[in-house]
Amino acid sequence: MSNKKPLSIIKIGGNIIDNPNELSQFLVDFSNIEGNKILVHGGGKSATKMAQSIGLTPQMIDGRRITDKPMLDVVVMIYAGEINKNIVAQLQANETNAMGFSGADGNLIQSTKRNHPTIDYGFVGDVQKVNTTLLEVLISNGIVPVFCAITHDKKGQLLNTNADTIASELAIALSDFFEVTLNYCFEKAGVLKNVEDENSVIQQINSDLYSKLKDEGAIHSGMIPKLDNCFNSLSKGVQKIKIGHHSMLQNKQALHTTITL
């Protein structure tokens, strides 16, 4: 039996961010989660909209945004500014003592600019280290950290960083100090056996079943990096990972997928 205190890390994506009513409801549910917790949020459509309205053309390769300097400015504004601060203000109204962070703040998440052999992703960061000492101080003072998907290289450069990866790297780093449950909330009820059927949620996945489902083609495209991240996190000490609709946070009976090694 571990003496570590529990910590819930919850990652939400664009489907929640883009819907103000759903976001408000989620933030009430998040505020009701007991104990230590961290929120990680992605960006949603507003960065793309803003980029278009100032005349930029967003570029994607393999589902990842290519972040040139003007696009970096936009994602920093939208993710660290508009989205992060509005979430923090709403959580404060819910009596949750939220504090919003990029990885640059307190050097909480340091990255290196991605150096890919064939694709120039631009100002995209791969997480290098998490400042667990400072995060522990904040959490033990009742702070609920809210991370946006922006990090830095400790040399003055901000970097756009995948929010799923931020959530898993925080979970791994903090599993030395806490018993971490990592929750990925998205638009579906969980990992589906049949993407057309919301009731086909696979309730438990382990690494053997994952290999089998990939071979069968039942799990493909965007779900593969998400699940690869999960198994990597579990192998590095994260206790439990749940994937599903955010209603799983309040309703223990709600269908969702639990991932184990």
Next chain:
Amino acid sequence: MSNKKPLSIIKIGGNIIDNPNELSQFLVDFSNIEGNKILVHGGGKSATKMAQSIGLTPQMIDGRRITDKPMLDVVVMIYAGEINKNIVAQLQANETNAMGFSGADGNLIQSTKRNHPTIDYGFVGDVQKVNTTLLEVLISNGIVPVFCAITHDKKGQLLNTNADTIASELAIALSDFFEVTLNYCFEKAGVLKNVEDENSVIQQINSDLYSKLKDEGAIHSGMIPKLDNCFNSLSKGVQKIKIGHHSMLQNKQALHTTITL
């Protein structure tokens, strides 16, 4: 002799923010200041530029921006996002453990929406209280807070807030715990007797001299609310206030104005 530790609060304005080279130099100088410190930054021209590029027309009354909802979104993006996070990343590169905040973060600065009898300022906040307990925890853990000019009402609403006022309210609240020196950095070498002559810096101003200079018309327009703020802060416990070009932070010989009661 006070047992309080010294704390320097430095406010910078648009003239520094709008010039990347000057900002970088300032941030090096700021990093070299010894002991506890806080940075408060204004917005500069980029919020106005962004507003124009997405088709908004900024409105001003008496030198204050009227902040309707679309303009609030812009200032939150630019102040709390782009400017704040780029400053934090640069300070981190200078080995200063900066952490960027709006007033919503950790409920550090709570405001009320301005209720003016004749002018609707929109989403503008007047500072109500500062969370000194949490600020002390952060500062005692080596954190250098960097505040943008955004606060919140603790009911979920972000509010645009004058950066000079944020600096003075922080100085007043923290003077219970620290011996606070408040530094206002702007484009001039100090308060000038003759606005055309950079060498006419008034090196010391007390409240009697201030009344006299106002009566003579030597101090007018934008300088009046700045100095009113100063005398208010001094009467509420702030130790010392300096006004001048940011070079005064490194060069003790540089001309500047010191304000005392």
